[in-house]
Amino acid sequence: MPSVLKATNRIFCGKKFLCLDDQSAPDADVAAIEKRICNQIISDRCSFVCGVDAFAGVGVSAFLWARCSRTLFLVERRQNALTLLRKNLRNIRQPLCTIKIVHATAQEFLEAAVRAKLSFDFLDLDPFGDCLDLLPVASALVQSGVICFTTGEIYQVYRGLNRRGSKPTPQSYRGKGAREWVRKELLPEITAGLPGSQIVHFYAYPTSVRVIVRVGCYPIYPHWFEGRPRFLSWLA
Numbered sequence: 001m002p003s004v005l006k007a008t009n010r011i012f013c014g015k016k017f018l019c020l021d022d023q024s025a026p027d028a029d030v031a032a033i034e035k036r037i038c039n040q041i042i043s044d045r046c047s048f049v050c051g052v053d054a055f056a057g058v059g060v061s062a063f064l065w066a067r068c069s070r071t072l073f074l075v076e077r078r079q080n081a082l083t084l085l086r087k088n089l090r091n092i093r094q095p096l097c098t099i100k101i102v103h104a105t106a107q108e109f110l111e112a113a114v115r116a117k118l119s120f121d122f123l124d125l126d127p128f129g130d131c132l133d134l135l136p137v138a139s140a141l142v143q144s145g146v147i148c149f150t151t152g153e154i155y156q157v158y159r160g161l162n163r164r165g166s167k168p169t170p171q172s173y174r175g176k177g178a179r180e181w182v183r184k185e186l187l188p189e190i191t192a193g194l195p196g197s198q199i200v201h202f203y204a205y206p207t208s209v210r211v212i213v214r215v216g217c218y219p220i221y222p223h224w225f226e227g228r229p230r231f232l233s234w235l236a
């Protein structure tokens with residue numbers, strides 16, 4: 001028997017979006033609300049030629065990216081999310097933006113883009129979990145632009161369980177010490193993985209960190225985010 005797709009309606013920017021139950025609620029969860037605010041700051045001030053939302057989900061962030069991009073690729077690997085993304089498209093579309101939906105993994109799409117010698121000036125990497133492994137391909141594709149990067153690795157650090165590369169993260173980074181891990185370990189690792197980049201803003205939550213990175217001399221500035229919190233919830 002075919003499985004029934006369970007979707008819930010969530011309101012974002014006055015529009016109804018069909019969402020999956022496992023997707024963070026754009027209108028309720030603290031970290032999701034901060035993501036929307038930061039995304040909106042970017043979308044209101046930037047203008048991209050060609051952007052990629054490589055973990056598009058059901059398209060809530062895509063609604064904002066379509067407002068500031070001439071061409072926008074929405075990449076999603078999961079069939080259920082794709083089905084809802086297509087249904088939400090009527091709310092995402094903008095007259096000046098060409099949207100291309102791609103059913104693939106982020107890695108497949110980005111590697112194919114490198115082979116096709118494409119380049120982008122905007123890239124959103126927002127998985128459930130971590131995608132540090134995508135930094136080399138991101139670096140190859142964005143020479144001047146903005147990369148938004150989310151990682152869930154902090155949850156392991158926060159609990160004192162992180163063993164990436166078989167090396168335990170020092171216990172001093174446990175609990176609120178995770179704030180230091182963000183500044184001393186994560187942010188330098190991201191800038192080292194993206195030559196010619198600068199951290200414009202970040203915020204951290206016990207289960208995820210989102211980092212906004214300028215690559216090259218793209219006009220995006222830290223003062224746009226002045227007043228936004230850096231550490232949320234138990235990390236505050």
Ligand SMILES: C[S@@+](CC[C@H](N)C(=O)[O-])C[C@H]1O[C@@H](n2cnc3c(N)ncnc32)[C@H](O)[C@@H]1O
Pocket residue numbers: 023054055056057058059060061062075076077078081104105106107126127128
């Ligand atoms: C956090 S949600 C994305 C939310 C979306 N960026 C937004 O703000 O509206 C992560 C999405 O990535 C998808 N995903 C997970 N692994 C993926 C992969 N390797 N390639 C592409 N999509 C993936 C999941 O199915 C899920 O829909």
